[in-house]
Amino acid sequence: MKAPILITQAEIQQIYKPINPKTHKGIQGHAAIIAGSYGKIGAAVLASKACIKSGCGLVTTHIPKCGYEILQSTIPEVMVVTATHEKYISEIIFDIKPQAIGIGPGIGQEPNTQKAFQEFLKTNKTPLVIDADALNILSQNKSWYDLLQPDTILTPHPKELERLIGSWRSEIEKLVRATEFSKQHQVIIVMKGAPTQIVNGESVYENTTGNAALATAGSGDVLTGIITSLLAQGYLPIKAAQLGVYIHGLTADIALPETGYQSFIASDIIANLGKAFLALD
Numbered sequence: 001m002k003a004p005i006l007i008t009q010a011e012i013q014q015i016y017k018p019i020n021p022k023t024h025k026g027i028q029g030h031a032a033i034i035a036g037s038y039g040k041i042g043a044a045v046l047a048s049k050a051c052i053k054s055g056c057g058l059v060t061t062h063i064p065k066c067g068y069e070i071l072q073s074t075i076p077e078v079m080v081v082t083a084t085h086e087k088y089i090s091e092i093i094f095d096i097k098p099q100a101i102g103i104g105p106g107i108g109q110e111p112n113t114q115k116a117f118q119e120f121l122k123t124n125k126t127p128l129v130i131d132a133d134a135l136n137i138l139s140q141n142k143s144w145y146d147l148l149q150p151d152t153i154l155t156p157h158p159k160e161l162e163r164l165i166g167s168w169r170s171e172i173e174k175l176v177r178a179t180e181f182s183k184q185h186q187v188i189i190v191m192k193g194a195p196t197q198i199v200n201g202e203s204v205y206e207n208t209t210g211n212a213a214l215a216t217a218g219s220g221d222v223l224t225g226i227i228t229s230l231l232a233q234g235y236l237p238i239k240a241a242q243l244g245v246y247i248h249g250l251t252a253d254i255a256l257p258e259t260g261y262q263s264f265i266a267s268d269i270i271a272n273l274g275k276a277f278l279a280l281d
């Protein structure tokens with residue numbers, strides 16, 4: 001097993017594309033976020049806000065009905081499509097053509113949500129980020145792995161990773177299992193943790209930003225929004241994953257002197273996205 005390649009500022013400078021002065025929202029990328037259920041609409045808010053604050057031109061968020069007013073009043077910049085069910089996503093239908101989709105934060109695992117996710121996977125060809133409950137649903141339905149398009153990005157935390165690839169007894173065994181999974185299903189695995197590692201076939205990349213302030217509810221939901229936004233802007237999936245985790249961690253490094261570890265919350269990641277992007281310009 002090769003040593004991980006560090007995701008350093010120098011590497012990121014090669015990946016990062018400054019904004020074209022002549023761009024407009026129509027060509028900055030349209031991202032879709034599919035997230036939230038009753039009691040977890042916050043996950044949809046966090047992912048959607050991080051998405052629009054990471055540079056894409058348009059964001060449409062698909063949520064259950066109960067989240068409509070919450071989304072529209074907390075993030076008026078984001079467009080909203082609601083499912084027919086009040087409390088959970090019962091079907092995934094929208095007439096937009098997004099350049100990237102992020103699915104999973106807070107969606108729960110209702111049978112109807114599982115069915116909707118399966119139907120979605122059967123036809124989806126749009127670059128995709130799969131997180132949280134969508135990963136949990138996937139790991140309970142392993143035959144659906146064959147429905148994943150090449151270079152789909154999976155963003156599991158350690159427990160979600162275990163559900164996908166099984167348990168491991170050492171870090172080496174974890175990497176071997178993740179590499180096997182990545183090669184077999186042609187997916188990119190963002191193994192979230194301290195530090196986060198990205199597995200893309202035989203290649204492993206290790207993030208160099210971030211700190212324990214990120215150990216707070218919703219920080220993974222925010223990462224899903226950031227990576228989906230970068231995908232929608234045309235970054236290749238592996239580059240979107242690398243730049244996404246780097247920027248996400250950098251926000252916490254920037255904020256730490258002001259917030260300390262304890263008072264940092266997921267909204268502080270979003271609030272510091274601007275400074276993090278400026279550090280790359």
Ligand SMILES: NC(=O)C1=CN([C@@H]2O[C@H](COP(=O)(O)OP(=O)(O)OC[C@H]3O[C@@H](n4cnc5c(N)ncnc54)[C@H](OP(=O)(O)O)[C@@H]3O)[C@@H](O)[C@H]2O)[C@@H](O)CC1
Pocket residue numbers: 039040041042043044104105106107108132133157158159160192193217218219220221
């Ligand atoms: N405001 C909102 O709307 C929010 C909504 N959210 C949404 O809630 C849904 C459920 O997500 P979830 O991740 O809380 O549940 P779940 O998959 O059972 O994992 C929990 C267990 O995993 C483990 N574990 C986690 N991290 C670990 C680590 N770094 N290192 C090691 N272990 C780690 C740990 O297990 P333990 O160690 O306790 O055995 C922990 O108990 C999901 O859809 C999400 O998007 C949340 O984002 C919060 C804000």
Ligand SMILES: Nc1ncnc2c1ncn2[C@@H]1O[C@H](COP(=O)(O)OP(=O)(O)O)[C@@H](O)[C@H]1O
Pocket residue numbers: 132156157192193194195196210211212213214215216217218219220221222223
């Ligand atoms: N101690 C830590 N150091 C650095 N990053 C961390 C630490 N703890 C958590 N993180 C990061 O925070 C995020 C947590 O994601 P996740 O567990 O999915 O949260 P949630 O589901 O609550 O949104 C990941 O990006 C992870 O790498």
Ligand SMILES: [Mg+2]
Pocket residue numbers: 131132157220221
């Ligand atoms: Mg999560």
